[in-house]
Amino acid sequence: MTDITLLDGGMGQELVARSGDAPTPLWSTQVMIDHPGLVRAVHEDYFNAGATVATTNTYAIHHDRLAKGGIDDRFANLHMQALAEAAAARAAHGSGRIAGSLGPLVASYRPETHPPHDEAVAKYAEIAGLLAPAVDLFLAETVASLAHARAVLDGARSGGRPVWLSITVDDEDGTRLRSGEPVAALGPVLETGGASAVLANCSAPEAMAAALSAFAGFGLPFGAYANGFQQITKEFLKDSPTVDVLHARPEMTPELYADFAMSWVDQGATIVGGCCETGPAHIAEIARRLRSAGHRLV
Numbered sequence: 524m525t526d527i528t529l530l531d532g533g534m535g536q537e538l539v540a541r542s543g544d545a546p547t548p549l550w551s552t553q554v555m556i557d558h559p560g561l562v563r564a565v566h567e568d569y570f571n572a573g574a575t576v577a578t579t580n581t582y583a584i585h586h587d588r589l590a591k592g593g594i595d596d597r598f599a600n601l602h603m604q605a606l607a608e609a610a611a612a613r614a615a616h617g618s619g620r621i622a623g624s625l626g627p628l629v630a631s632y633r634p635e636t637h638p639p640h641d642e643a644v645a646k647y648a649e650i651a652g653l654l655a656p657a658v659d660l661f662l663a664e665t666v667a668s669l670a671h672a673r674a675v676l677d678g679a680r681s682g683g684r685p686v687w688l689s690i691t692v693d694d695e696d697g698t699r700l701r702s703g704e705p706v707a708a709l710g711p712v713l714e715t716g717g718a719s720a721v722l723a724n725c726s727a728p729e730a731m732a733a734a735l736s737a738f739a740g741f742g743l744p745f746g747a748y749a750n751g752f753q754q755i756t757k758e759f760l761k762d763s764p765t766v767d768v769l770h771a772r773p774e775m776t777p778e779l780y781a782d783f784a785m786s787w788v789d790q791g792a793t794i795v796g797g798c799c800e801t802g803p804a805h806i807a808e809i810a811r812r813l814r815s816a817g818h819r820l821v
Contacts, residue, residue, distance in 0.1 A: 775800065
């Protein structure tokens with residue numbers, strides 16, 4: 524028997540799907556504004572499916588994104604709303620941890636847009652300060668380069684919570700970050716930055732095994748939560764994209780995705796879950812498989 528932390532699944536895509544609204548560059552943040560309570564409902568569904576962690580809907584709440592929408596004055600309030608909805612879901616469920624999501628600055632999958640180190644550290648520290656009183660840990664997500672990893676670890680450290688660093692890797696070569704840098708080079712960055720766990724997220728499930736092989740040598744708890752996209756399109760890599768230019772893989776059923784997750788556990792992963800285009804059904808199937816195999820969800 525192994526203790527396994529089961530993360531939740533995708534939040535942004537799930538919110539867009541449930542709202543029925545046309546996607547905007549503000550993505551899940553816009554849905555939270557227009558449909559208060561929907562984030563809590565998604566968190567509750569993931570807890571009920573077996574997840575032991577709720578990841579806050581704060582991935583895309585950044586000044587640069589809010590400023591483009593003319594709502595940067597709501598920066599702090601939006602973080603508080605996301606925290607409140609996660610806390611309400613946990614209270615209703617009666618157990619679980621809350622992970623404060625720290626998403627990429629400027630854009631996902633585009634390491635060339637990452638701000639200079641000192642600027643990025645300050646931005647991450649500001650968010651960490653807002654999240655820290657209400658979360659159990661920080662989850663730095665979709666980290667696409669070594670520079671991004673250094674900055675988010677340095678910024679989040681000021682919040683005084685454990686930091687789980689999650690990288691996004693090349694969909695065809697899981698030994699490399701989206702920047703092209705080797706995953707193996709992450710070791711010293713994790714040690715210096717004080718990371719408490721290392722994961723890979725928002726990449727193809729097929730790419731995760733190679734990343735996990737590298738993680739195994741870092742001496743930290745490790746894991747993965749993949750996406751269900753067909754590919755990251757060129758349209759999505761432009762400025763101010765909308766998620767409707769990305770398409771789900773129809774074959775990525777809960778059963779197939781759980782096959783991948785169980786293979787990660789076989790590699791030594793103790794933290795698994797889902798990213799974009801995975802939902803409560805995917806998490807429920809992973810939970811069922813883990814319990815059937817004699818693992819304990821923690």
